[in-house]
Amino acid sequence: xxxxxxxxxxxxxxxxxxxxxxxxxxxxxxxxxxxxxxxxxxxxxxxxxxxxxxxxxxxxxxxxxxxxxxxxxxxxxxxxxxxxxxxxxxxxxxxxxxxxxxxxxxxxxxxxxxxxxxxxxxxxxxxxxxxxxxxxxxxxxxxxxxxxxxxxxxxxxxxxxxxxxxxxxxxxxxxxxxxxxxxxxxxxxxxxxxxxxxxxxxxxxxxxxxxxxxxxxxxxxxxxxxxxxxxxxxxxxxxxxxxxxxxxxxxxxxxxxxxxxxxxxxxxxxxxxxxxxxxxxxxxxxxxxxxxxxxxxxxxxxxxxxxxxxxxxxxxxxxxxxxxxxxxxxxxxxxxxxxxxxxxxxxxxxxxxxxxxxxxxxxxxxxxxxxxxxxxxxxxxxxxxxxxxxxxxxxxxxxxxxxxxxxxxxxxxxxxxxxxx
Numbered sequence: 001x002x003x004x005x006x007x008x009x010x011x012x013x014x015x016x017x018x019x020x021x022x023x024x025x026x027x028x029x030x031x032x033x034x035x036x037x038x039x040x041x042x043x044x045x046x047x048x049x050x051x052x053x054x055x056x057x058x059x060x061x062x063x064x065x066x067x068x069x070x071x072x073x074x075x076x077x078x079x080x081x082x083x084x085x086x087x088x089x090x091x092x093x094x095x096x097x098x099x100x101x102x103x104x105x106x107x108x109x110x111x112x113x114x115x116x117x118x119x120x121x122x123x124x125x126x127x128x129x130x131x132x133x134x135x136x137x138x139x140x141x142x143x144x145x146x147x148x149x150x151x152x153x154x155x156x157x158x159x160x161x162x163x164x165x166x167x168x169x170x171x172x173x174x175x176x177x178x179x180x181x182x183x184x185x186x187x188x189x190x191x192x193x194x195x196x197x198x199x200x201x202x203x204x205x206x207x208x209x210x211x212x213x214x215x216x217x218x219x220x221x222x223x224x225x226x227x228x229x230x231x232x233x234x235x236x237x238x239x240x241x242x243x244x245x246x247x248x249x250x251x252x253x254x255x256x257x258x259x260x261x262x263x264x265x266x267x268x269x270x271x272x273x274x275x276x277x278x279x280x281x282x283x284x285x286x287x288x289x290x291x292x293x294x295x296x297x298x299x300x301x302x303x304x305x306x307x308x309x310x311x312x313x314x315x316x317x318x319x320x321x322x323x324x325x326x327x328x329x330x331x332x333x334x335x336x337x338x339x340x341x342x343x344x345x346x347x348x349x350x351x352x353x354x355x356x357x358x359x360x361x362x363x364x365x366x367x368x369x370x371x372x373x374x375x376x377x378x379x380x381x382x383x384x385x386x387x388x389x390x391x392x393x394x395x396x397x398x399x400x401x402x403x404x405x406x407x408x409x410x411x412x413x414x415x416x417x418x419x420x421x
Contacts, residue, residue: 005108025057026052027053032046032049033107045083047079070082143180144180157227159227171183199233223246231252239325252333253340292394309344338397339398
């Protein structure tokens with residue numbers, strides 16, 4: 001048996017070619033994967049699947065579904081999609097203490113008829129010429145770039161769980177495709193608000209102004225990439241800055257909402273005053289949690305957001321005036337998102353964007369059986385869309401393993417193409 005995995009060393013978002021040859025037709029081979037993160041070396045994430053050789057004695061994961069194992073669909077990276085850990089706190093551990101200067105490694109092992117072959121691959125988060133600059137000035141951030149970068153400047157605005165560490169998993173690989181990327185957290189970092197509530201829009205203005213004068217970014221097109229609540233922020237920034245040329249939104253919505261602080265106040269302020277917002281009553285959330293506790297079913301937040309919109313008397317004033325933007329838009333939504341009603345919000349945004357008169361482009365991509373999986377592909381396993389919060393209370397962000405994985409990879413590829421990378 002000749003087992004092969006390539007490339008041996010590449011950026012972390014590079015798909016792999018995995019297969020075997022030199023087998024007899026219908027021979028059975030077990031292929032497994034074991035991943036270690038450099039910042040969590042004691043954790044192991046494993047997956048395995050059983051394959052059968054074709055009539056030419058070959059196995060190609062890009063063309064064959066496994067007969068059994070941790071995943072069941074055809075995909076060359078299915079072993080990565082289905083990686084999992086026996087540690088119940090594994091997901092929390094891999095999202096803390098993140099450091100992307102060192103590579104992660106994956107061991108692939110093929111077993112057949114008593115023969116075993118292991119190949120280790122290196123997965124880098126940064127290009128070899130990448131530079132990083134921490135910013136603690138009028139805003140908190142980190143700039144990723146290289147001296148010869150000629151692509152656009154992309155501002156990454158993450159969601160309610162983001163921070164500088166998690167942002168680096170997006171910004172490092174993205175910048176390695178030939179652009180400059182500004183990681184822009186807006187809460188829960190030293191010097192920033194503790195919770196996602198009452199965030200001044202002027203904070204984002206300072207970052208845009210800073211980019212216009214920095215030697216590595218001055219004079220280049222500025223684009224936005226936002227996810228979930230970060231997409232809400234990105235929409236607001238795009239309406240206030242006509243120089244923004246392109247905007248990609250992963251799991252967006254069309255309205256400003258109450259902040260995530262269990263307080264009746266807006267997520268955003270302007271001139272120290274609340275932006276009009278859709279109220280989300282705590283009693284609605286508690287009712288949803290109690291129902292899921294009694295029925296022992298997973299819970300999400302989508303019904304709470306939908307209820308807020310349906311009952312809002314200020315629906316129009318709380319709507320983000322996306323028609324004021326001058327940018328091209330790419331929207332990405334899943335049809336089973338458990339975090340909020342992103343599909344309805346995305347369609348609302350598209351209805352408005354289509355009526356602009358400036359000749360701008362807009363596109364909505366809807367992924368099936370998808371929740372909110374968006375990050376850089378092939379790094380964080382897709383098997384963690386459910387998180388146990390307490391006995392009989394499990395948060396489900398939505399979607400299936402296959403659906404979330406296809407959306408994760410597809411959204412990343414379409415985003416790179418949209419930004420011309």
